[in-house]
Amino acid sequence: MSKFTPAQLIARYEACRTSRRTIEGVWNDITRLVFPYKGDMFNDLPDEQSVDWRENRDVFDSTAVFAAARLSASIHGLITNPFLRWFEASFRESKLNDVAGAREWLEEVSEVIYQTLQDSNLNTEGGEMYQDLVGYGTSVLVEEDTAIDGDYDNWDGVKFQCIPIREAFFESDYEGGVAAFYRRNEWTAVQIMSKFMSEDVPKTIREQAESAESIGTKHEVILCVYIENLGPGQDGQDAPDVSKVMPADRRPVQWRYILQSDKTVLGSGGYYEMPAFAPRWRKMSGSQWGWSPAMIALPDIKTVNAMAEQGLAAGEKAIDPAIFIPEMDIFSDLDFTAGAVNVVRSTENIIAAPSGSDFQQEVARIDRLRISIMEAFHSNELELKESPAMTATEAMIREDKMQRLLGPTAGRINTDVWGPVINRTFMILARAGKIDQPPAGLENAELDIAFLGPLSRAQSSDKIAAIDRVVEGALVLAETVPDNLDLI
Structure with a gap:
């Protein structure tokens, strides 16, 4: 039995919705002036026909529109370049990486995870996520396992969805991660009937689905995703083994679709890990929401x-x-x-x-x-300066400056979303039987993820610069004592 009743889950959702009323005003201004074609974010729109695609006279200067698009596209390529593998796995205890067969296994694991992400829609939805981060400072990305009821025989990988910020609400844990996630859906009766089994749908909804007069009427359906199993030492429960397939109702993270009007549960199930991730561009201590270049x-x-x-x-x-x-x-x-x-x-x-x-x-x-x-x-x-006279050194200095400026943001995004995404993908692949067993003696070793994108590499540029200085000094010294080169 769930620890929350439908009424309690809806009450928690309403509390999350109320707590962000102030910042929604800022987000709405950003939508009007930076993302004009996203529509009125926080106004109720019965359908897409309500958006006036021709009349965007809030924007009289498009500098911010172009600058936001340029920054989001650039940081997409600098952190998660679609054409390069942007991470690699290693063992947290460095000496284990030298165990026979360890490096080969780690390389295979990294490649399998990368190909799984590439075969999904991550590059498309990731681009939407970066746009939200540049504009609103906060985004929500969800990773779904395509296995139905734990059946991996016809498994089709993973899929992602960047949830529109107007529909996404979440509670934070003590580390700033997602402890509970809520999504506000506005569906017609036909959409509800196509999503859920008819016996779980109230009679009034079934009747509206068959009525032409009610074909456009929408209903609020709230998706609630929350942690059910608290783990060992809490509520007397043992931590579930999420590396193995288990029934949906025994998984540590549960989900419910609840009809807002009468609190009817339309559908339920479970996840092995929290599927929602909430990255922030930058974040002030004590605040749930991030801030962005558009806010500045x-x-x-x-x-x-x-x-x-x-x-x-x-x-x-x-x-x-x-x-x-x-x-x-x-x-x-x-x-x-x-x-x-x-x-x-x-x-x-x-x-x-x-x-x-x-x-x-x-x-x-x-x-x-x-x-x-x-x-x-x-x-x-x-942007490169408007001169053909820029030297290679000047270009490198400019790139290094840019990477250092955006480096802290890259570190936060990697911590908030890409690290957890890779960990969840690894567990999904393990349950699907797509990853071989590690070498003997390494079954319980902890894995680390190293990010390889340009912005991640910029954080270790001091080490590279130190090596360059040593080499330059050695070459100068070799001019007077050539034998010193043999020592390097």
């Missing part, structure tokens, strides 16, 4: 859009100014269309109203704001 630049983004909008209005007045005409000098309203004929007494007193706008000052202020926005999104580090 948001005041400048609002200002530059307001100034650009005012500039359009001022430009309209300068191009098509108001006209001052003495009352007795015209016989009818002036017609300014092409080829029009106007009857006037005299044109001497017909003058255009001065706009009074200083467009040079406006352009200068907007340019300063654009530079500030681009700096917040690290655009200066991501």
Whole structure:
């Protein structure tokens, strides 16, 4: 029996939803000004037809839109490059890596995990995750095992989904990880019937699925994922062996689909590990939510859009100014269309109203704001300078600077999401029988994951620089004492 009733789970979901009302206002501003085609995030939209794809007049300057897209694409390639293996496994106790057959087994494990991730939709959903991190500072990625009821005979790997932040809610554990995850779904009766067995669906929903009048009516269905088994020493339970296949109701992480209106449980099951991961771009101590480049630049983004909008209005007045005409000098309203004929007494007193706008000052202020926005999104580090004279050394220094700036973010993302994803994928592969047994004596050895992406390597660049300095010093010394080279 679950430790939570459906009503208790819904109450916990509602508490999570209430606790983030303030930050949702910031996220909504970012959606309007940085991700204009994501729609109104926190307004109820009955369907996609409610999104006005043509009218995005909140954005009058697209600097932030382009800068966010550039940064998210760049960090995707720098951390999890789709064309290179970006991690490798090793034993935590370094001397075990030299045991006979250990390196070969570790290489095989790393390759199997990597190919499993490559065969999934990780690169697509990972790109969406990076966009959310650059904009909202927080994202939620879910990894699903495709095995049905523990049957791995027709196993089809793993699949990922980046949950829209407007639908995702979670409770944090003491380390900042996900202790419980909730997703708010808005489904029609037809969608509910196609997802769940008919006997679990209330009669009213079944009737709506057959009625043409209710075909567009949506219902809130909440997915609740929570840790059920607390482990040894707590509640008198032993830690389950998640390396072996077990019935869904005995797995340590349970899930429920609950109809919000009457708390009906539409479906239930279990996971071996928490499938949801919540990476943050950067995070302040004591806060559940991350902060992002878009949040830092948001005041400048609002200002530059307001100034650009005012500039359009001022430009309209300068191009098509108001006209001052003495009352007795015209016989009818002036017609300014092409080829029009106007009857006037005299044109001497017909003058255009001065706009009074200083467009040079406006352009200068907007340019300063654009530079500030681009700096917040690290655009200066991501772009080569506009000169063909950049040397290879200058390019390396620029790349090293960029990697050092983004290195802390890469470390947090690796800790929050990619390390847990690799660990969960390893366990899924082990249960599916896709990983060979380790060499004798290493069955209980702990594994570590080393990340190989450029940003991860930048964290150890001091070691590489130290080696370079030693080699350079040795070469200088060898000019006077050549025999010293034999000692190196």
